Amino acid sequence: MNDxxxxxxxxxxxxxLIGPSDADYDAARALxxxxxxxxxxxxxxxxxxxxxxxxxxxxRDQGLLVAxxxxxxxxxxxxSCNDGLVVDLSMMKSVRVDPASxxxxxxxxxxxxxxxxxxxxxxxxxxxxIVSTTGVAGxxxxxxxxxxxxxxxxxxxxxLEADVVLANGSFVTxxxxxxxxxxxxxxxxxxxxxxxxxxxxxAHPVGTVYAGPIFWEATHAKAVMRAYRDFLATAPEExxxxxxxxxxPSMDPFPKDYWGRRACAVISSYNGSAEEGEKIxxxxxxxxxxxxxxxxxxxxxxxxxALFDPFFPKGLQWYWKGDFVKSLPxxxxxxxxxxxxxxxxxxxxxHLYPIEGAVHRVPKDATAWNTRxxxxxxxxxxxxxDPKQADALKTWGRAYWTAIHPFNLEGAYVxxxxxxxxxxxxxxxxxxxxxxxxxxxxxxxxxxxFRVNQNILPAAF
Ligand SMILES: Cc1cc2nc3c(=O)[nH]c(=O)nc-3n(C[C@H](O)[C@H](O)[C@H](O)COP(=O)(O)OP(=O)(O)OC[C@H]3O[C@@H](n4cnc5c(N)ncnc54)[C@H](O)[C@@H]3O)c2cc1C
Numbered sequence: 001m002n003d004x005x006x007x008x009x010x011x012x013x014x015x016x017l018i019g020p021s022d023a024d025y026d027a028a029r030a031l032x033x034x035x036x037x038x039x040x041x042x043x044x045x046x047x048x049x050x051x052x053x054x055x056x057x058x059x060r061d062q063g064l065l066v067a068x069x070x071x072x073x074x075x076x077x078x079x080s081c082n083d084g085l086v087v088d089l090s091m092m093k094s095v096r097v098d099p100a101s102x103x104x105x106x107x108x109x110x111x112x113x114x115x116x117x118x119x120x121x122x123x124x125x126x127x128x129x130i131v132s133t134t135g136v137a138g139x140x141x142x143x144x145x146x147x148x149x150x151x152x153x154x155x156x157x158x159x160l161e162a163d164v165v166l167a168n169g170s171f172v173t174x175x176x177x178x179x180x181x182x183x184x185x186x187x188x189x190x191x192x193x194x195x196x197x198x199x200x201x202x203a204h205p206v207g208t209v210y211a212g213p214i215f216w217e218a219t220h221a222k223a224v225m226r227a228y229r230d231f232l233a234t235a236p237e238e239x240x241x242x243x244x245x246x247x248x249p250s251m252d253p254f255p256k257d258y259w260g261r262r263a264c265a266v267i268s269s270y271n272g273s274a275e276e277g278e279k280i281x282x283x284x285x286x287x288x289x290x291x292x293x294x295x296x297x298x299x300x301x302x303x304x305x306a307l308f309d310p311f312f313p314k315g316l317q318w319y320w321k322g323d324f325v326k327s328l329p330x331x332x333x334x335x336x337x338x339x340x341x342x343x344x345x346x347x348x349x350x351h352l353y354p355i356e357g358a359v360h361r362v363p364k365d366a367t368a369w370n371t372r373x374x375x376x377x378x379x380x381x382x383x384x385x386d387p388k389q390a391d392a393l394k395t396w397g398r399a400y401w402t403a404i405h406p407f408n409l410e411g412a413y414v415x416x417x418x419x420x421x422x423x424x425x426x427x428x429x430x431x432x433x434x435x436x437x438x439x440x441x442x443x444x445x446x447x448x449x450f451r452v453n454q455n456i457l458p459a460a461f
Pocket of ligand 1: 071089108130131134137141144146190192195196312416452
């Protein structure tokens with residue numbers, strides 16, 4: 001590709017086109033996961049829909065590999081590619097809340113923190129994930145789970161409309177009434193169908209929550225995990241509570257005597273008063289040994305959403321493995337505890353995020369997200385700042401997953417998959433919805449232009 005061709009793209013963009021000779025190329029291509037080091041040929045920093053159309057047309061016509069970048073948080077780095085074009089939406093940051101209809105229009109470059117900030121001013125929130133720097137775009141098209149999921153469903157269950165630039169460069173709005181097949185596929189089918197430029201979400205009344213972490217010594221993990229499993233089944237849906245096996249961080253304000261010691265944690269957010277929240281949590285606390293600390297308190301919802309941000313700055317090494325989990329028998333708990341104890345670093349963890357309640361009330365075929373009968377979405381993540389630890393993180397994550405997978409369902413949340421999944425994992429995840437996804441793919445992206453993702457192959461007609 002010669003300079004003249006590249007300059008035609010720059011001329012049609014309001015945003016910047018960044019290449020290897022630019023001083024900020026390394027900063028522009030850096031992803032959240034420091035383990036991934038991709039070198040795109042061009043990064044189109046789009047500022048509006050016209051830029052996205054120009055970039056998609058250019059990538060397609062030049063035969064380039066095209067990656068779509070929202071927040072750049074994806075585990076295996078699917079927001080970028082080697083030697084191709086990155087359609088980078090990170091400059092598209094507008095958020096507009098309509099308090100009357102309790103809806104919010106979100107540009108595709110927003111992080112969940114951007115949206116939480118805007119909606120909180122109106123006493124509202126959309127169900128997103130648990131770290132505020134995650135991109136709304138990738139999280140949403142993959143499904144989206146977080147503290148509000150039990151009450152209000154997955155992020156996709158709150159999606160009303162999406163503006164999309166398709167592989168042929170045309171622009172459409174997808175909703176229940178416009179391009180309903182595309183709208184169906186976008187809700188869980190990942191970045192396979194086009195570049196979403198903005199989302200319209202339903203928001204819900206969420207203001208101050210009773211929330212925070214409770215940590216127990218690892219010796220109590222069996223008791224805590226069993227009690228948590230039974231507690232969750234009867235806890236009100238206003239409570240989002242996940243269980244994790246992790247380590248007490250070696251830093252203030254954590255109690256020094258416990259720094260670096262393995263622990264079990266329940267991390268919760270109750271959308272209601274502190275008084276009610278305390279009463280609900282007492283049901284769990286009375287059935288388990290005393291914790292090392294219980295830091296649940298009343299706080300603004302965006303504060304809870306950002307609580308873990310300081311522990312997970314950009315650039316750490318991450319290795320991800322996931323599974324959907326229907327039940328948690330005692331033997332599975334024992335396996336979790338044995339595997340988590342071998343974690344190669346202080347930050348490495350296992351979390352089980354609840355995906356029941358409202359998620360189960362949506363039929364399996366209503367959206368592309370097929371697994372509507374799982375109780376949790378499990379993630380095992382090996383995390384460490386030191387690149388020399390990369391192999392150890394992978395070895396641990398794979399061994400943990402191999403040991404626990406027999407207790408779990410076949411599929412996993414696509415946003416918690418790594419780039420070395422067993423064959424057929426994406427199909428297993430979508431189950432009976434896969435065939436329909438493949439035909440929607442064939443209709444909207446027959447040449448598989450958008451293939452830097454958990455890929456769905458276009459059905460052959
Ligand atoms: C620290 C951390 C915490 C997390 N916590 C949660 C959580 O609580 N809940 C949860 O559900 N997930 C969570 N995730 C996973 C997260 O959902 C995925 O990493 C997701 O891919 C991030 O989206 P992004 O826009 O930042 O990703 P990017 O890396 O920018 O993109 C990832 C993929 O999404 C697709 N994509 C991105 N933008 C668009 C677009 N505009 N149009 C179409 N497709 C697009 C593309 O196919 C791309 O390959 C977490 C991730 C991290 C790193």
